[in-house]
Amino acid sequence: MYESLLNHANRRYLRVSLWLCGISVALYVWHDPLSPPNGGTWLGYTLGGIGAALILWLTALGIRKRSYSSAMGTLRGWTSAHVYLGLSLLLISTLHSGFQFGWNLHTLCYALMVIVIASGIVGVVAYQRYPQLMSANRAGSKPDRLLEEIQDIDQRALRIARGMPRRFADLLRANRDGTALGGSTRNILAGRDSSVLMVPSNKGAVSSPNSGQSAALTWLGDELARSTDGELSRRIGDLLSLLAERRNLLRRLCRDAQIRGWLDIWLYIHVPVTLALLGTLVAHVVSVFLYW
Amino acid sequence: MTKVVIAVVGSGPGGLSAAARAAGIGVSHVLLEQTAAHANTIQRYQKGKHVMAEPNVLPLRSPLAFAAGTREKILDEWARGLAAQNVNVRYGAEVVAISGEKGDFHLKLQDGSEVLAENVILGIGLQGNPRRLGVPGESLPCVQYTLDDPEEYQGETIVVVGAGDAAIENAVALSKQNTVYLINRAGEFARCKDGNLTLILKTIEAGKVNCLYSTQCSSLVETPEGAKPYELSLTTANGQMQLPCDRIIARLGAIPPRKFVESCRIKFPSSDPTSLPLLSANYESNVAGLYVIGALGGYPLIKQAMNQGYEVVEYIRGTPVTPADEPLLQSKLAGILGHLSVTATLQSMQARIPIFAEVNPLMFRELMLGSSVHVPKAGEVVFKRNDYTNSFYTIFSGSVEIQVDENDPAKRVVLSTGQFFGEMGLLSGRRRTATALAGRDCVLIETPRRDVLKLLSSVDAAKAVVDHTFIVRAIQSGFAPQAATDELLPIAANSKLNRFRAGQVLFTEGDEADSLHLIRSGSVSVLRSIGGREVVTSYVAAGNYVGEMGLLGNTQRSATVRATVATETISLNAATFGELLQKNPRLRQELEETVRQRVASNTHLQGQDHAGELISFLLKQGLGEATDVLLIDETLCVGCDNCERACAATHGGTSRLDRAAGPTFANVHVPTSCRHCEDPHCMKDCPPDAIRRSPNGEVFVGDNCIGCGNCERNCPYGVIHMSGPPPEQPSLMSWLMFGGSKESVYSKLQGLGRSHHHEPAAIDAPKAVKKAVKCDMCKGQDGGPACVRACPTGAALRVNPEEFVTFVKQEASRF
Missing domain, CATH: 3.30.70.20 (Alpha-Beta Plaits)
Structure with missing residues (x-):
């Protein structure tokens, strides 16, 4: 009963878009102007007009998206049309240019449009691919709950450490305080766990990378190997399994943030470059008519 | 001992208003309040709560002021009013028995003393008294039955007794800054909401609350020289234990006031716990001189109760007043009043419409206040088939035509003056099953669902009539739209109305198949035993039937059917159904078609491994009643x-x-x-x-x-x-990018390693x-x-x- 944006209304807008492309290509092939094909022929103007109108209409999705009480179709329909007609723009504007590129304002306008469309393609691919991965990674849980579970593990681990030598509680606190996910955009997109651990040693505390709880697990492993006390060994074992669980949770959180990041990041290019595109488009149109 | 003219029991809005009126006009009186302050229920609202003054259209008639405002403001206002009117209040006076008769009532108090009164006004509300701890030492000051503000206590050892939602919520809220023990008499938490169950188990597992299962309190003593001021003795599964503590919060539920009210000889019309005492138009119960006002009498709103308090004092003095709602009824009945008074019109309604005949005049007045009167033109649609409305209509005059057969709009059943319709939608909560059209000179009374349910729970005769009519009409619309209503009466008489609790089984796979169930409300799931495991194979909503295979020749139930939520069905046995088959030759064919479709659907679902699990999951999320x-x-x-x-x-x-x-x-x-x-x-x-x-x-x-x-x-x-009020709007830039965003999970991720404790919320911030x-x-x-x-x-x-x-x-x- 669900219908994705690409399948909306039996792919009505894919068909519209293919028709539009087909007619444009046919006209381009059939058309034989005196000069080499360019934006200044009647077909060039027609394709340019269609392209400019498309750009304005495609931009209007931003407004339609926020017109929450609008009953003009569904947003899914609009987005579906946005995707398919947006893709056709690539062909239409290329035909409009007659493949004449240069270091000028017109080509800048074209380049910006390509960036917008390319980022849009990234978005469509992300939208098709990531929700499923995100759902699988969350496995019915939620990021907030994963965070709570991590805090829970920290408390349980500290309770176990109460009956152990002080260095264990110190290590657990250092492990907790050194945990750092996210932070920078790059870290989020890479799904990097940039945690560090201040490991107590003879020369004072030494900071070591603790991605995936590696340093903490190694430290505990060493302690276990050295331990001769049965009760202490049992407790270290408990701590090891808690930290292993903590590692899994951190991994899932990183992955979740990473996916969310990729679902969002393309918009940071798509939207501002669209604004730039609108500006250069106006300049492109005005300059063309000035030099006419 | 002096005798007062009026003793008012309970200082809620109604009682306060009554006592203030009596004081204002110099009638000897006493206001008995069992707690230490007036209006206990409102005192227990959370700090700063805004109290509203619905219904807005109803004028206030009381010597005490009341307008929408904060809890504190309203309570202060009343306290000032009590002082200004010089009301004789006795706090800490719990009435345990009322005996005697009009002119000579004896009110026995908890402390053994007695109050003599000519008349008694009972305004004790519905909250009831909290169930007590029931052990020696229960009256020590460390025992409390409510918790207003968990933040008030810090660093204490607190014992919470109980296993319901209130106990769990209190224990969890207190556990942030106190050592908390939770005493659960049972071995598990069986009486709480699912959310609270998860919450408490998690809190216990995290060691924040110490839960003692299968444990009961046995005594409580003061220990002035101990580490903690009190010591609670407990009987656990493993023997006795002592628990030193600062405070005990008992959340053991409340004892409903009904038993006490009945002990005062006031009669209720039925054993239904929601039924209301029978009252005269003057709020007088069956015991002369004993009046009931406020929520206990079925009027939960503050303003209604205050008006009643005033009016009842006037009735007792013998100076009747027109009720405060008279102008409202007058405008409501304007279209049909003519030269008649409101009271006369209401009387003629009760005389003409049988199901209202036995309703007491006060209740009928209230019912009419909620209802509306329509004078539709002939042919006008009252409601359409498949509408979701669930109000109830009675015909005051003229007639109404019901289109019973979807396929044949010309086929209509005519209902005349005094009859009712709309009970199918009302009782099942489902869509309307037929379209109703107004006839000539039609005057209709439309009553909202809540008022009708109140009526049905209080007046057995009305309920019997509605139930019987429902069965006839359900059979008619489900199986025999062509048959006349009269023909169906004997069949309806042989049908049974069944009620099932959520989870209860209607019939089991392999049982003898002897009847068909028409689901009138709720829904059922169909289960089959596959490889020793029960698998949900289908779900059937209200308005449909189950068990039809049995009546078409199969002798054994092919599946188990279980109610997913509280469900009501009408069951028809094989003999009765045979008569129906004769009346409607097409019926057999229709049923066979249903069976075919259901078998196809079931086998399809059984072929899919996870379909049963998905249905079970969705039913658990409430889709059975959605x-x-x-x-x-x-x-x-x-x-x-x-x-x-x-x-x-x-x-x-x-x-x-x-x-x-x-x-x-x-x-x-x-x-x-x-x-x-x-x-x-x-x-x-x-x-x-x-x-x-x-x-x-x-x-x-x-x-x-x-x-x-x-x-x-x-x-x-x-x-x-x-x-x-809604939150502030996002900034322009974030609006442009994302349309404004909430706190992101990234900001939480970055804060992960740092602080783990929450900032305490500002306690005295004014509540919106x-x-x-x-x-x-x-x-x-x-x-x-x-x-x-x-x-x-x-x-x-x-x-x-x-x-x-x-x-x-x-x-x-x-x-």
Whole structure:
């Protein structure tokens, strides 16, 4: 009963878009102007007009998206049309240019449009691919709950450490305080766990990378190997399994943030470059008519 | 001992108003309040709560002032009024028995003393008294039965006794800054909401609350030289133990006041716990001189109770007043009053309409206040088939025609003066099963669902008539639209109305098949035993039937059928059904077709491994009683929250939907959003009757909400919340990029290693006026629900019970 944006209304807008492309290509092939094909022929103007109108209409999705009480179709329909007609723009504007590129304002306008469309393609691919991965990674849980579970593990681990030598509680606190996910955009997109651990040693505390709880697990492993006390060994074992669980949770959180990041990041290019595109488009149109 | 003219029991709004009126006109009186302050129920509201003054149209008639405002302001105002009127109040005076008769009542108090009075006004409300600890030492000052503000206590050892929602919520709230023990008499938590169960088990597991199972309190003593001021002795499964503590909070529920009221010889019309005492038009009970006002008499709103307090004193003095609601009724009845008075018109209504005949005049007055009178033109549609309205109509004059056969609009049943219709929608909570058209000179009384249910629970005769009529009409519309009503009477007489609790079995696989069940309300799931395991193979909603295979020749039940929620069915046995088959030759064919479809559907679902699990999951989420539910496909949802923003933007800035919250199974996510239950839990206890159902099925909260929070507590799915003014709008740039965003999970990620304790909330911050908000399915907006319209990826879908099985089939095939 669900219908994705690409399948909306039996792919009505894919068909519209293919028709539009087909007619444009046919006209381009059939058309034989005196000069080499360019934006200044009647077909060039027609394709340019269609392209400019498309750009304005495609931009209007931003407004339609926020017109929450609008009953003009569904947003899914609009987005579906946005995707398919947006893709056709690539062909239409290329035909409009007659493949004449240069270091000028017109080509800048074209380049910006390509960036917008390319980022849009990234978005469509992300939208098709990531929700499923995100759902699988969350496995019915939620990021907030994963965070709570991590805090829970920290408390349980500290309770176990109460009956152990002080260095264990110190290590657990250092492990907790050194945990750092996210932070920078790059870290989020890479799904990097940039945690560090201040490991107590003879020369004072030494900071070591603790991605995936590696340093903490190694430290505990060493302690276990050295331990001769049965009760202490049992407790270290408990701590090891808690930290292993903590590692899994951190991994899932990183992955979740990473996916969310990729679902969002393309918009940071798509939207501002669209604004730039609108500006250069106006300049492109005005300059063309000035030099006419 | 002096005798007063009026003794008022209970200092709620009604009692206060009565006592103040008596004081104001110099009638000897006493106001008996069992606690240490007036208006105990309102004292127990949370600090700063805004109290509303519904119904707005009703004028206030009381010597005490009352207008919407904060709890503190209203209580202060009343305290000033009590002093100004010089009211004779006795605090700490719990009445344990009332004996005697008019002119000579004896009120026995807890402390053994007695009060003599000529008349008694009972205004003790419905809250009841908290169940006591019941051990030696229970009256020590460390024992309390309420918890206003958990933040008040820090660093104490507190014992919470009880295993219900209140005990759990208190224990968890206190555990943040105290050592908390929870005493549970049973071996598990069986009486609480699911959410609280998860919460408490998690809190116990985390070691924040120490829970003692199968444990009972045995005594409590002061220990002045001990480490803690008190010591509680406990009987556990392993023997006795002592628990030193600072405080004991007993949350053992309340004893409903009914037993006490009955001990005063006041009669109730039925054993139904919701039924109300029989009262005269002057609020006098069957015991002469003993009056009942306020919530106990069925009037839960503050202003109503205050007016009654005033009026009842006037009645006792023998100076009758016209009730405060007279002008309201006058305008309501304006169209049909003519030269008659309101009272005379109401009397003629009761005389003409049999189901109202036995209703006491006071209750009928109240019923009419909630009802509306319509004078439709001949041929006008009263309601349409498939409308979701659930009000009840009675015919005051003229006639009404019901189109009983969907396929033949010309076939109509004519109902005449005194008869009623609309009970099918009312009782099942489902869509209207037929269209009703007004006849000539028609005057109709439309009564809202809540008032009718109140009537049916109080007047047995009315209930019997409605139930019988329901059966006849259900059989007619379900199996024999061609048959005349009279022909069906003997068949209806042989049919049985059955009630099943949630989870109860209607019949078991392998049983002898002897009857068919027509589901009148609720829904059932069909289970088959496959490889020793019970697998859900189908779901059947109200308005349909189950067990038909048995009557078509199969002698054994082929599956087990179980009620998913509280369900009512009408069962027809084989002999009765045989008569029906004779009356309607097409029926056999129709039933065979139904069987064919159901078998096909069942085998299809059985072929899919996870279909049963998915149905079970969805039923657990309340789809068994839902009429419309939002389901999100997680493989399509990108988490943009545009659905929530659309909801907020179209509903005054507050979203009624929490997309991320709620459980997920496979790819189907059930967000926290209203299911629009067929018999909505939220509607059950709404004092101003602000929750209604519109013709299209949306359950919505009206503007007259008083913010009491009952609906929030009654909703098992946690989809209603009390909300103040909306949050501030996002900045322009974030609006441009994302349309404004909430606190992101990244900011939390960055804070992970740092602080773990919460900032305490500002305790004395003034509370904004809060009202209940919930999904109204964008009632009145074009294009349907905004959440679905605003989803860019097609992940949001609303499903109703009719589409439920198709939905499961499609989803299960994608696993």
